[in-house]
Amino acid sequence: MAKVLMKGNEAIAEAAVRAGCRFFFGYPITPQNQIPEYMSKRLPEVGGTFLQSESEIAAINMVYGAAGAGARVMTSSSSPGISLKQEGISYIACAQLPCVIVNMVRSGPGLGGILPTQGDYFQAVKGGGHGDYRLVVYAPCSVQEAADCVMRAFDVADMYRIPVMILGDGNIGQMMEPVEFREPEKRELPPKSWAATGHAKGEKKSLINSLYIEIEEMNAVMNEFKEKYRRIKENETRYEEFMTDDAEICIVAYGTTARVAKSAIMKARKENGIRAGLIRPVTLWPFPEDAIAKAAEKCGAFLVAEMNLGQMVEDVRLAVNGKRPVRFIGATGGQIHTPAMITDELKRIEEEI
């Protein structure tokens, strides 16, 4: 298929439709409105259903209902709206319902602003809602990768019965780039025999549930999660390594920041003779901790660049485990790092270490 020029938000919506998503429930919020707008036009063409809900809370619970009925379903929002969805996400996680949730992150906390940041990393990878659960979190760095991640996300959600989050930012959602819709690798997906579709007398009835009042029952569910999360870590961790073979300083960055980091690495190598490289997590959970631990065996230092006050840096420090210094450079309020900000920091690290 030929490449087409699309906005990130629209590419995400189209990728979802091509992945078989036929239900979308959402509520308007900037900067992700192109997703529901696109879906409202596109889903009827393929016999799907778009519904603008009365709130983000209602939207995520409609997702719970539709996912429990066995459908491929998606919702999207941006930071304050994603906070409202957290109760529902926690229920979805406990009921083990597959679905895809898009967060086009804006600045905050509070109402914040509409410019891109990476301030929702903790919320996305450390839980967000109440209880002991995980989401698979993809952090695409281009329109193409956003489309690829969405298509893979539906398969991963169905395969493991887990909610999957696409963590973009206003930049990924609003910029236009060429995109080609590519089929993800073929997977053998389990049948949704658990779905509440209606069952005849004598047949086993379906129950979509997140209530386990007995210790033994809740414990059994948590053990099931433990095993599921282990399998996801083993099979679904995705990351990119860029010029790490000979790197003295390893940058860790994702999404929009990783694009800037690549420019900074090229500049630092060419102009300053600093051998820098990049590990770019594509999945923020599962986190590519093994790749970072391995890099810590040969790189002299790490630099984590994020559009926040320092969130993923904590996971990098855990993976590096004190073996090397881990420095941080943030950009906040909707600012995006310039390559010079990162190369200047690389120069400082090179001098000190």
Added chain:
Amino acid sequence: MAVVFKRPEALRDAAFHYCPGCTHGVAHRLIAECIDELGIAERTVGVCPVGCSVFAYNYFDIDMYEAAHGRAPAVATGAKRVHPGNIVFTYQGDGDLASIGAAEIVHAAARGEKITVIFINNAIYGMTGGQMAPTTLVGQKTTTSPFGRDPERCGFPIRISEMLSTLDGAAYIERASLHDVPNIIKAKKAIKKAFETQIAAKGFSLVELLSACPTNWGLSPVEAVRWLKENMIPQYPLGVFKEVG
């Protein structure tokens, strides 16, 4: 020997956890009888959110969802939109429906969502131990209105059936009571009518059932149904509030 009375097939052979004199069991039975009589068990899906009836999935022998507090109409919307041929009902208490889930119920009705809502109004929070509900009567004592509900500080009880009947998406809305046999028979007719409204795809249907909570009202089961009749019905008049032909 002829069987004149038996457990409906849509109910499992399980003992209810409800308190003595609680009318949840009666409401469950009426719903199950209607499901049997309409022959819709294999395409009926129930949604029970937080409250005393959150465990209803232990009793109904059909596909069920447990849902977050107040969100059953949204969950039912998702379930119904995926399988429009299914019959989807929610079973919600007054705290669930009229307080925390007020937005969800209003908008499900406004959309004319083709679901059936069974609304249990017993004027109190049962599961959490008798706190004030949005439907608690003026002057009624609860654990969080120990001197009686004072409208100056706590406002007034909400008449959900009247309120929702103003919405164009609502096709059938009736309030019935479970305090005596003639009214229980009327309540069953209302539930059946509500399911038939959904089967005919006419729009949103809701049956409000005035119910007794002797435990949290601090009354015996007999005193409780008398209290319901004498105090709740004047505040919540029985009848059909909306019926689209």
